[in-house]
Amino acid sequence: MAGEQAGAGRCWQCEAPLEHADALCATCGVVQPVDPTLDPFARLGFPRGLVLTGLDIRARRLERLLRLHPDRFVAHSQAARQHALAHAVALNDAARRLFDPVERIQVLFGLLGLPTEPPDPSPAARALLSEFEEAIEELAGVDAHGERGGLAREIGARFQRGYDALAAVVAAEPLDEAAARRLLGEVAGFRALLLRLEAMDTTPDRLGRRRT
């Protein structure tokens, strides 16, 4: 499976050549050391980009983890078990970082050589964010699950629009750095508001579930 182990080398156990940069040696089946230089996208076998969903990430993590989980290698040597453990940690960490959309953007920005810290939003976006912030403040401490849900949907839709626009900017050649940075600021702002709303939600929803 390409992308799990960079560079052609030799198996640390049987010294057979590793032609396809696989995490498992095709000859002896032993797990190879983790390549620390792989970024989270490459680790999970995704192209660098933002057109990814949580389901894709979950499925890819599971597919690779089931091949490289340390429990597969209980009968192998201590070194092989350590390598399998390191692979499992690396896969889980890569999936965790990509699962969060803002962290996914930051990982990609890091790889593209852009500053990863979200900049301050533009004045227009700041005004919109303040408007939403005020609406959230009004709902604090009030048993208003329905209103919070409506607000969350509205903010979520704006977040998604910003994310999609950013995905398009990042995929375009040449990269418009200024637009990408501006959109990161907006997306991070909307995401922070969504997290605040989620933390406030103590009322049961229609399934009787309480968030906190």
Next chain:
Amino acid sequence: MIALGIDASADGVCATLAREEPVRGRDLGQVWRDATARFGPAAGAVLSAPAGGLPGERRSLLRAARQADIDVFRLISAPAAAALEHAGRTGAQGTFAVLDLRRTAFDCSLVSVDAERVEVLAAVGFADLGADAVDQAIVDVLAADCGATQRDHSTLRLHARRAREALADAFDAAIQVRLPSGAVLDRRLTRHEAAHYADQVRRRWMAACRRAIAEAESHPAWLDAVLVLDHAPMLRRVVRRAFTRPAVVMGPDARAAGAARYASILVGEVAGPLVLERSTHGLCLEARDQTRTPILPAGVPLPASVPCHPQRGDRLVHLDWRGKSVAVEALEPDVRSLFLDADGVVQARP
């Protein structure tokens, strides 16, 4: 090569080989010796422990296993073991809710099972609210009534349990006892009172069940089965209200049997799914001025590693699903990362 399954908790230790009668006891080393004497020399064992136990419990269990010369292949959560056992016994696949009620703890886990994996989707519970919680609530009331001291509590607990059991056939039960401190208790406990205390505890168990369903992004109607491991009568109402369906009662030995099944998978005796677990506690750093910095939320797939840069005097706080601190550990300032191994144990690494 044989490998055993061992379930260990405050309730006791139970060891078994797949499809054999279990060996029970209080001491892990003794149970291991008895089990290997009965089943033959074993290469190692898979341990099972409560899903939401206190963070130090798993570490202590692994230490006890090392001292008893047990080669531990893996420490899995009891609900994952029970789900594996259920799937192995019946051939069922899908998403199961597993309710694990012990004397001192309760967990509700949602576990997804197919031919390749047993994946814990969510595990929520109370490390301090088990089957004894109803008796404890009665003890608290009785102690307040007669001015009992701490040394009277074990006597009170015994009488509370007897009275509660007597209420199965009567509308009230008399409690008359002279306590070790000299205080005298003479009162009647009514069925209504006992039901009130039981209801308070049940409400909290139900909250945990609902939270587990929400965390797994599931719904009671989407579940394929509800498995109850122990104390089934106490959970009957919880299952009915939270899941609106009857439960499959598996019995307390299902945990060790599931661990034994996983042990035979790991040594290659039989083919079967892998167990994929999640962390049950969130982690945060607490500075000297009590400010907290989140490091990792609960429910992260294991194993995992996360960077951590503590200052001198910072402490590592383990948080449960309600955000309540359940354990605190000192951290050296040279720690650079926290490693959650596949057994669910947190290790600080420089």
